[in-house]
Amino acid sequence: MGIHHITAFVSDVQENVDFYTGVLGLRLVKKTINYDVPDVYHLYFGNEKGSPGTVMTFFPQEDAQWGTIGGGQVGVTVFAVPPRSLLYWRDRLSKYGIQTMENTRFGEEYIRFTDNSGLLIDLVERIEGRPSGWTDGGVPIPYAIKGFGGAMLFSASANKTQSVLEDVLGLTPFGEEEGLRRFKASGDVGNWIDISTSNIPRGEMGAGTVHHIAWRAKDEQEQQQWREVIELYGMHPTNVIDRQYFKAVYFREPGGILFEIATDAPGFDVDEPEALLGTSLKLPEEFEPQREQIEKQLKPFEVRSIEN
Numbered sequence: 001m002g003i004h005h006i007t008a009f010v011s012d013v014q015e016n017v018d019f020y021t022g023v024l025g026l027r028l029v030k031k032t033i034n035y036d037v038p039d040v041y042h043l044y045f046g047n048e049k050g051s052p053g054t055v056m057t058f059f060p061q062e063d064a065q066w067g068t069i070g071g072g073q074v075g076v077t078v079f080a081v082p083p084r085s086l087l088y089w090r091d092r093l094s095k096y097g098i099q100t101m102e103n104t105r106f107g108e109e110y111i112r113f114t115d116n117s118g119l120l121i122d123l124v125e126r127i128e129g130r131p132s133g134w135t136d137g138g139v140p141i142p143y144a145i146k147g148f149g150g151a152m153l154f155s156a157s158a159n160k161t162q163s164v165l166e167d168v169l170g171l172t173p174f175g176e177e178e179g180l181r182r183f184k185a186s187g188d189v190g191n192w193i194d195i196s197t198s199n200i201p202r203g204e205m206g207a208g209t210v211h212h213i214a215w216r217a218k219d220e221q222e223q224q225q226w227r228e229v230i231e232l233y234g235m236h237p238t239n240v241i242d243r244q245y246f247k248a249v250y251f252r253e254p255g256g257i258l259f260e261i262a263t264d265a266p267g268f269d270v271d272e273p274e275a276l277l278g279t280s281l282k283l284p285e286e287f288e289p290q291r292e293q294i295e296k297q298l299k300p301f302e303v304r305s306i307e308n
Contacts, residue, residue, distance in 0.1 A: 003190030025139030054147030070203025071156035072256025148190035155255030
């Protein structure tokens with residue numbers, strides 16, 4: 001169905017929250033930790049519920065090594081906004097001193113800019129996709145980000161990555177122009193995937209780069225079917241891992257990009273009601289005995305107004 005979520009490395013946690021809630025108007029839907037590195041936050045931003053296809057997640061770490069965007073990564077994250085709203089977003093980004101550039105591909109106009117850590121972001125107008133029911137930072141609901149418009153992939157082996165998209169994940173080829181090939185998924189958000197047709201030198205993971213892109217599986221049965229197909233293609237998927245809010249399977253495709261297959265359920269309201277999403281630090285049961293120590297290691301932050 002398309003993208004479930006995208007996860008990236010960034011630097012300062014307060015700057016990260018200020019940008020994605022205060023500037024882009026997304027909701028902080030979950031405040032938890034990186035289960036593999038418990039002294040690092042894992043923050044999730046999305047629409048009012050954190051619906052699949054709307055959620056960008058981050059590992060913020062002040063002392064993290066800076067990365068380099070390149071092959072084996074999501075090069076550009078694309079957010080979809082309602083029709084006739086790009087002018088609003090141009091003005092808003094300018095108000096915050098964020099430089100933008102414009103580009104057109106496959107007949108669509110895009111605004112490109114970077115966040116505080118240098119991640120590349122595009123905004124594009126889309127009719128498809130449910131309007132967001134959340135606004136933050138003073139963004140009016142009619143202009144609010146709907147979710148992902150898609151992503152642009154940078155591959156170290158473009159032909160092989162395209163084969164995975166089409167032959168394994170079942171995306172439909174849509175067209176090719178100016179060094180990009182476009183694929184379409186069946187969902188209405190996070191459903192347009194562009195990939196550079198050139199092999200791009202490998203990037204280096206670190207702050208300012210995307211760690212992985214997750215694709216949607218409607219349930220655990222479908223996820224298991226995908227896992228079996230991925231194994232048949234020799235890409236060595238992990239076992240199913242419980243990420244509290246979804247089940248996850250990871251594999252690295254031949255072009256170097258870390259892919260994940262994530263279930264839609266159970267969702268972010270499994271441990272706090274929708275009205276309180278993102279307001280308190282949530283830990284898996286096995287980490288609760290360490291809560292006091294973990295909280296001492298995490299830098300405090302707040303969701304705050306940054307209106308100019």
